[in-house]
Amino acid sequence: MIRLEKRQQPSRAWSLATPLVAVMATMVMGGLLFAALGKPPIEAIRTIFWEPLFGEFSFYYRPQLLIKGAPLVLIAIGLSLGFKAGIWNIGAEGQYIIGALSGAGVGLAFYPLEAWYVFPLMVLVGALGGWLWAMIPAVLKTKFDTNEILVSLMLVYVAEQLLASMSLGLLKNPQGYGFPGSRNLQQYDSAHNAELIAGTGLHLGVVAALIAVIFAYILLNRHMLGFHIRLTGQAPRAARFAGVNPTRLVLFCLGMSGALAGLAGLFEVSGPAGVVSIDFNVGYGFTAIIVAFLGRLHPVGILLAGALMALTYIGGDIAQSKLGLPSAAIQVFQGMLLFFLLAFDLLTNFRIRFGTPETA
Amino acid sequence: MDLSAINPVLLIASLMVAATPILLAAIGELVVEKAGVLNLGVEGMMIIGAIAGFATAVESGSPTLGFVVAAAAGAALSLLFVFLTQVVLANQVASGLALTLFGLGLSALLGQSYVGVRPPEMAQIQLPVLSDLPFVGPILFSHDPVLYFGIALTAAVGAMLKFTRGGLILRAVGENHDAAHALGYKVVRIRILAILFGGACAGLGGAYISLIRVPQWTEGMTAGIGWIALALVVFASWKPWRALLGAYLFGGVTVMQLNLQAAGVAIPVEYLAMSPYLITILVLVILSADKSRAPAALGRIFHASR
Numbered sequence: 226m227i228r229l230e231k232r233q234q235p236s237r238a239w240s241l242a243t244p245l246v247a248v249m250a251t252m253v254m255g256g257l258l259f260a261a262l263g264k265p266p267i268e269a270i271r272t273i274f275w276e277p278l279f280g281e282f283s284f285y286y287r288p289q290l291l292i293k294g295a296p297l298v299l300i301a302i303g304l305s306l307g308f309k310a311g312i313w314n315i316g317a318e319g320q321y322i323i324g325a326l327s328g329a330g331v332g333l334a335f336y337p338l339e340a341w342y343v344f345p346l347m348v349l350v351g352a353l354g355g356w357l358w359a360m361i362p363a364v365l366k367t368k369f370d371t372n373e374i375l376v377s378l379m380l381v382y383v384a385e386q387l388l389a390s391m392s393l394g395l396l397k398n399p400q401g402y403g404f405p406g407s408r409n410l411q412q413y414d415s416a417h418n419a420e421l422i423a424g425t426g427l428h429l430g431v432v433a434a435l436i437a438v439i440f441a442y443i444l445l446n447r448h449m450l451g452f453h454i455r456l457t458g459q460a461p462r463a464a465r466f467a468g469v470n471p472t473r474l475v476l477f478c479l480g481m482s483g484a485l486a487g488l489a490g491l492f493e494v495s496g497p498a499g500v501v502s503i504d505f506n507v508g509y510g511f512t513a514i515i516v517a518f519l520g521r522l523h524p525v526g527i528l529l530a531g532a533l534m535a536l537t538y539i540g541g542d543i544a545q546s547k548l549g550l551p552s553a554a555i556q557v558f559q560g561m562l563l564f565f566l567l568a569f570d571l572l573t574n575f576r577i578r579f580g581t582p583e584t585a
Numbered sequence: 586m587d588l589s590a591i592n593p594v595l596l597i598a599s600l601m602v603a604a605t606p607i608l609l610a611a612i613g614e615l616v617v618e619k620a621g622v623l624n625l626g627v628e629g630m631m632i633i634g635a636i637a638g639f640a641t642a643v644e645s646g647s648p649t650l651g652f653v654v655a656a657a658a659g660a661a662l663s664l665l666f667v668f669l670t671q672v673v674l675a676n677q678v679a680s681g682l683a684l685t686l687f688g689l690g691l692s693a694l695l696g697q698s699y700v701g702v703r704p705p706e707m708a709q710i711q712l713p714v715l716s717d718l719p720f721v722g723p724i725l726f727s728h729d730p731v732l733y734f735g736i737a738l739t740a741a742v743g744a745m746l747k748f749t750r751g752g753l754i755l756r757a758v759g760e761n762h763d764a765a766h767a768l769g770y771k772v773v774r775i776r777i778l779a780i781l782f783g784g785a786c787a788g789l790g791g792a793y794i795s796l797i798r799v800p801q802w803t804e805g806m807t808a809g810i811g812w813i814a815l816a817l818v819v820f821a822s823w824k825p826w827r828a829l830l831g832a833y834l835f836g837g838v839t840v841m842q843l844n845l846q847a848a849g850v851a852i853p854v855e856y857l858a859m860s861p862y863l864i865t866i867l868v869l870v871i872l873s874a875d876k877s878r879a880p881a882a883l884g885r886i887f888h889a890s891r
Contacts, residue, residue, distance in 0.1 A: 560688075
């Protein structure tokens with residue numbers, strides 16, 4: 226008979242090992258899935274994980290790693306703060322859209338003025354937009370005890386409709402011959418989030434993501450607020466006795482994750498994407514949830530997990546063009562990863578004992 | 586703009602159709618939550634039901650078989666949630682999210698070859714005299730069988746929870762799993778059954794969207810209805826008959842905004858389309874003041890130490 230015995234302390238070793246084990250298991254199951262789709266499994270896995278880094282065209286794909294990884298890390302860092310405290314913001318996708326919309330809106334309002342202050346202003350407004358969008362579930366939660374999961378998620382659909390409305394209306398390129406979508410910010414120097422070193426993929430969003438990682442690490446390990454976040458997650462009652470103000474914590478965690486998601490959206494729309502269009506968002510806000518968990522809600526872990534997730538996006542694209550692997554297969558692959566992670570997490574918190582228990 | 590183009594009889598009839606998927610999913614989730622489990626994977630199970638039912642109906646030509654397979658598919662996906670939350674004791678919020686993300690991906694993968702296909706139609710029930718009645722006939726007596734099944738299921742679940750021993754045990758498990766365990770009830774087994782029931786209901790609701798309401802398959806077509814169903818359970822303060830009321834309210838909002846779009850009201854389409862989500866938030870705010878009805882053990886992990 227197999228029995229579970231709760232550990233006194235979560236195992237540190239397993240906590241570090243489970244993401245790796247989960248990735249391995251996902252590769253195996255993913256291989257089976259690809260085989261079921263009639264694709265060569267080993268070839269597919271190799272294409273996804275090896276090709277972008279060391280393949281023939283890696284000089285083209287490596288910069289993509291930074292471009293795809295930066296928004297994931299930026300959003301996931303914000304989410305992880307809340308997740309640690311048991312505050313579930315799952316509407317990052319909406320905050321990402323609103324950040325991009327408001328930031329790009331400011332940039333487009335200044336067009337064609339060339340001035341140094343346009344881009345900083347866009348960054349500021351982008352972060353503010355995401356922050357405000359996240360403040361809706363935050364304030365509703367603190368004032369009316371409304372479930373932040375449902376509210377933040379509903380607001381994703383609202384944001385998507387707003388995006389559609391904006392790219393077909395207010396922000397539409399007046400010289401775009403009637404096509405939906407805004408002016409291309411890449412062609413407007415003052416608003417363009419250009420690569421800092423050409424050809425590396427290193428844009429300001431990547432820098433912001435790295436700063437966010439460092440900032441989160443310091444916050445969680447060296448700061449009272451970070452301690453309160455961890456305490457609230459692990460022992461809510463103890464936190465209350467210790468004088469943690471739950472209202473402030475909700476406002477901070479949701480606001481922070483909203484602002485970071487908004488930043489991610491702004492850097493994306495003013496850089497790699499360039500244009501506000503109906504299908505501008507590609508689900509980074511949801512994938513970032515997987516990144517946050519895969520990184521064990523730890524800043525450094527999230528950095529690594531973000532890179533891995535970016536790899537599956539790029540590798541997925543390559544596999545799509547080379548092997549005809551459907552794009553949805555990669556989505557399934559990413560979902561599987563979260564499953565395995567949650568499943569193997571058992572080993573972190575429990576010991577598995579074999580044999581019947583001695584009667585007490 | 587021509588508001589007179591909106592026919593009240595058709596409006597009410599289509600309101601009931603729009604409400605049915607929400608109702609089915611919400612009733613399933615209500616039972617799950619009554620057992621003390623929070624499954625946020627409703628959206629994922631619905632969309633899997635939508636594609637499984639659609640594909641089966643197209644391949645076999647039988648919508649009825651489609652619905653059966655959809656329920657089975659929803660329950661099958663919920664088995665993953667069962668494994669995560671009841672066997673390896675993972676966090677229920679994270680597991681539910683995983684279920685939704687996975688379900689959305691898997692459905693897109695399965696549905697690739699079904700885009701643009703028309704499913705076989707399900708025959709509507711026609712009663713000799715009743716269906717021909719002037720106002721009442723089209724509203725009450727000429728719908729598809731699944732719509733009536735949804736209403737019957739609501740009544741059955743309500744009666745089960747209130748009047749039967751099984752319902753009492755289910756509620757006991759949801760209120761205090763330790764006490765229920767001490768009384769000798771199989772907490773985990775009861776919860777697994779509840780989750781499977783919830784999965785089957787969500788699958789049915791999903792298939793209702795792809796087979797009857799739309800009827801077509803498009804990627805991500807549930808568009809948040811699973812999440813609205815989750816909100817509806819809160820709205821209903823865990824009472825089946827109030828879930829029915831809520832589902833009709835949301836159905837009404839959806840149908841109304843579609844009708845206004847068609848009538849060419851001066852409000853842009855996008856703003857009308859966001860109204861169901863905004864109203865969900867509004868309703869959540871108004872009703873979240875009273876949380877006393879929530880099952881006490883909702884979302885808590887049960888681990889029998891001995």
